[in-house]
Amino acid sequence: MERNEKDVLSQKNEEISSIEVVQPRIERLICVIRDKQVMVDSDLAVLYQVETGALNRAVKRNVQRFPEDFRFQLTAEEYENLKCQSGISSTKDRGYGGRRTLPYVFTEQGISMLASVLHSEVAVNVSVGIMRTFVEMRSFIANNALLFERISNVELKQLEFQKKTDEKLKQVFEYISDHEEASQKVFFDGQIYDAFSLIVSLIQKAKREIMLIDGYVDVGTLNLVSKKKENVSVVIYTQERTRLTESDVENFNAQYPVLEVKYTKVFHDRFLIIDREKAYHVGASLKDAGKKCFGINRIQDDEIIKSILQRLESEAGLE
Known part of the structure; x- marks a missing residue:
């Protein structure tokens, strides 16, 4: 030696x-x-x-x-x-x-x-x-x-x-x-850590707000969004049969404010929107990322992002 x-x-x-x-x-x-x-x-x-x-x-x-x-x-x-x-x-x-x-x-x-x-x-x-x-x-x-x-x-x-x-x-x-992620990424079954690492890196890019559209969320989803930067708000749009309880949300807000959960039935796919500027199409619920083959795609068209945001605003107006 x-x-x-x-x-x-x-x-x-x-x-x-x-x-x-x-x-x-x-x-x-x-x-x-x-x-x-x-x-x-x-x-x-x-x-x-x-x-x-x-x-x-x-x-x-x-x-x-x-x-x-x-x-x-x-x-x-x-x-x-x-x-x-x-x-x-x-x-x-x-x-x-x-x-x-x-x-x-x-x-x-x-x-x-x-x-x-x-x-x-x-x-x-x-x-x-x-x-x-x-x-x-x-x-x-x-x-x-x-x-x-x-x-x-x-x-x-x-x-x-x-x-x-x-x-x-x-x-x-x-x-x-350069800290620039690829516009497309595919994960195969078993790549749970790699998938979670990429999702966390996207979440940590948010400076103001994270919007997640995911029909199936649970405490595991909250564990991921808790990696956000301080003072970044989170809005989750999910279905009413979500596994999240009011207690889960309260506990999260006690340590990582502010989280708001809203309910919608109009979205089938999952989307992650960062600061209303960047959006990603996610092929699996965040809680299941890496368990089976799925992909994450950066949405390059700003008009598509605007359309998604407008639909979310209209959904909020119907509540």
Whole structure:
């Protein structure tokens, strides 16, 4: 186990003055363990502005998304070697001192997965920066292979292959950083977490109001809309045979005001309308998202959105 190759050869950096290193703070936090470039959970927690325990609890709640090649726990020997190579004082600063359990480390794939688990703009932006640093480091190593005598021929071939794919990865990073969802998305049976994650991300885009048209709602639906931003109102249009009770609505409003439930029979399909500007056609009730194959489509035609809003207003006038 050794720190990342760039730090190992820091004394030779003057020989390659034409190369600039972006985000040096992040690069210093990347180390090599079990022949993989990884970052320690406590370092990631600092970057994501969360507690280390909170980060690991979020991962444990979604542990199926973090297989061994995404995240693994250090052995006692690996932990001691890491502390020795990092320096005792720096390891305390980074949160290692006084830990009751051995740290977890995350590979590049695991770090990219963290953004979807933590559900925050900070996590998305930091993950993009970290992933770009991984890309930059691979490019650095591949372009300066002669400086790294410890890298085997097999590792160099792997780095060269990864370098060829980095351009596509950069396009993915740009997609993430723009926070723009695809106009169409299909989920297959079993993709419950992915479906819920997308729906929550749409709900969190609302700045003023969320309007949901869904004939079958229950407490599970309220769990989703509770992810909204503070001071965003919610109006749910559903059928009178809804499973929601007055007590459910009162309990919701006590913690996440303001929710209003209205009843209508004229809609068969489900629609999610954000701030009366963006609308989505949802192929399944929100409470059942991911249980069977369904799709979510962004409605691009503003006239259609206006028509839906006008119908809702006419329904309200008939009450």
